[in-house]
Amino acid sequence: MQPAAGRWFPPHQSGDPMTLSMYSMTVPFYSSMLSNLEHLLSKAEAWAAERKIDPAVLLNDRLAPDMLPLKRQVQLVTDHAKGAVARLGGVEVPPFPDVEETFAELHDRIARVRDFLHSVPEANFAGAEDKIISMKVGPMDMSFPGLQYLQGFSVPNFYFHLTAAYAILRHNGVPVGKGDFFGRG
Amino acid sequence: MQPAAGRWFPPHQSGDPMTLSMYSMTVPFYSSMLSNLEHLLSKAEAWAAERKIDPAVLLNDRLAPDMLPLKRQVQLVTDHAKGAVARLGGVEVPPFPDVEETFAELHDRIARVRDFLHSVPEANFAGAEDKIISMKVGPMDMSFPGLQYLQGFSVPNFYFHLTAAYAILRHNGVPVGKGDFFGRG
Numbered sequence: 517m518q519p520a521a522g523r524w525f526p527p528h529q530s531g532d533p534m535t536l537s538m539y540s541m542t543v544p545f546y547s548s549m550l551s552n553l554e555h556l557l558s559k560a561e562a563w564a565a566e567r568k569i570d571p572a573v574l575l576n577d578r579l580a581p582d583m584l585p586l587k588r589q590v591q592l593v594t595d596h597a598k599g600a601v602a603r604l605g606g607v608e609v610p611p612f613p614d615v616e617e618t619f620a621e622l623h624d625r626i627a628r629v630r631d632f633l634h635s636v637p638e639a640n641f642a643g644a645e646d647k648i649i650s651m652k653v654g655p656m657d658m659s660f661p662g663l664q665y666l667q668g669f670s671v672p673n674f675y676f677h678l679t680a681a682y683a684i685l686r687h688n689g690v691p692v693g694k695g696d697f698f699g700r701g
Numbered sequence: 702m703q704p705a706a707g708r709w710f711p712p713h714q715s716g717d718p719m720t721l722s723m724y725s726m727t728v729p730f731y732s733s734m735l736s737n738l739e740h741l742l743s744k745a746e747a748w749a750a751e752r753k754i755d756p757a758v759l760l761n762d763r764l765a766p767d768m769l770p771l772k773r774q775v776q777l778v779t780d781h782a783k784g785a786v787a788r789l790g791g792v793e794v795p796p797f798p799d800v801e802e803t804f805a806e807l808h809d810r811i812a813r814v815r816d817f818l819h820s821v822p823e824a825n826f827a828g829a830e831d832k833i834i835s836m837k838v839g840p841m842d843m844s845f846p847g848l849q850y851l852q853g854f855s856v857p858n859f860y861f862h863l864t865a866a867y868a869i870l871r872h873n874g875v876p877v878g879k880g881d882f883f884g885r886g
Contacts, residue, residue, distance in 0.1 A: 686765045
């Protein structure tokens with residue numbers, strides 16, 4: 517069933533109905549939102565260049581003294597995407613050391629994570645909704661059935677850090693808006 | 702299958718495996734995250750009272766002059782939750798006028814939305830993943846298959862506004878952290 521012509525769809529997705537599966541809930545959305553993050557970072561970088569602002573000022577800014585700076589927010593967005601896809605897809609979580617200090621390095625990390633997301637076979641996700649996912653978060657042992665891990669932990673964390681990154685840009689006056697958060701503009 | 706004793710689960714969810722459905726992806730998570738928002742607002746309110754800060758200062762604060770203030774972020778979090786559950790559950794979206802000006806009124810709105818979420822019968826969500834959802838967002842007509850509407854529009858918007866609310870509190874020095882975002886602490 518196709519919707520009426522001329523209506524807006526998120527550009528990263530066709531209008532085709534999707535089958536409900538742990539794969540379809542995960543890889544397409546994380547991948548497209550990571551593209552949107554690249555779009556936001558590209559706009560921030562161009563804006564800084566135009567105004568002769570040292571990119572490091574943006575990359576190290578934070579909203580409160582005990583919150584994480586932009587570069588760490590970006591690293592964590594990618595960590596939650598690759599962590600979920602690896603754990604639900606039954607492969608090792610690829611370790612990515614947190615060494616990025618420039619926009620170019622963050623772009624490279626995002627691209628590597630998107631490549632990883634698309635490298636895990638869809639068939640691996642069969643039944644992942646009730647597979648028990650166990651992990652250490654700081655000092656805490658956590659276990660969740662797969663659906664709860666995805667929708668109650670991974671997705672909230674992913675958007676938490678993505679929105680924190682966006683909010684740091686907005687608070688600095690970078691000319692981005694909600695449309696950019698969704699990859700438009 | 703039960704996980705080992707002593708492990709941490711989000712308090713709002715049992716450790717039981719969940720069936721993958723549009724209902725199980727939606728109502729339990731929106732409901733529990735709305736509880737977490739109430740927890741965040743309660744801490745903010747208590748902190749303001751203790752320091753003799755007018756609650757309206759927090760409720761009208763924003764991270765950038767052209768971003769929305771805390772009270773509107775809270776209204777929008779609830780709008781995205783009730784919008785998704787109504788549309789996917791095949792009932793009218795209940796209109797809630799945006800009139801709240803106090804913490805007590807915001808708490809009341811959140812409670813009414815949680816009641817609404819739990820009022821929509823689970824059976825209504827059968828097949829909602831490929832039902833076409835059409836809506837107007839500002840001047841734009843949007844249409845999505847249900848899964849794409851939920852995971853690519855409603856969920857990102859819900860967490861966008863929830864995190865924006867959290868970020869406004871953090872930026873004002875309200876003593877909340879990531880644990881509070883997940884309802885602990």
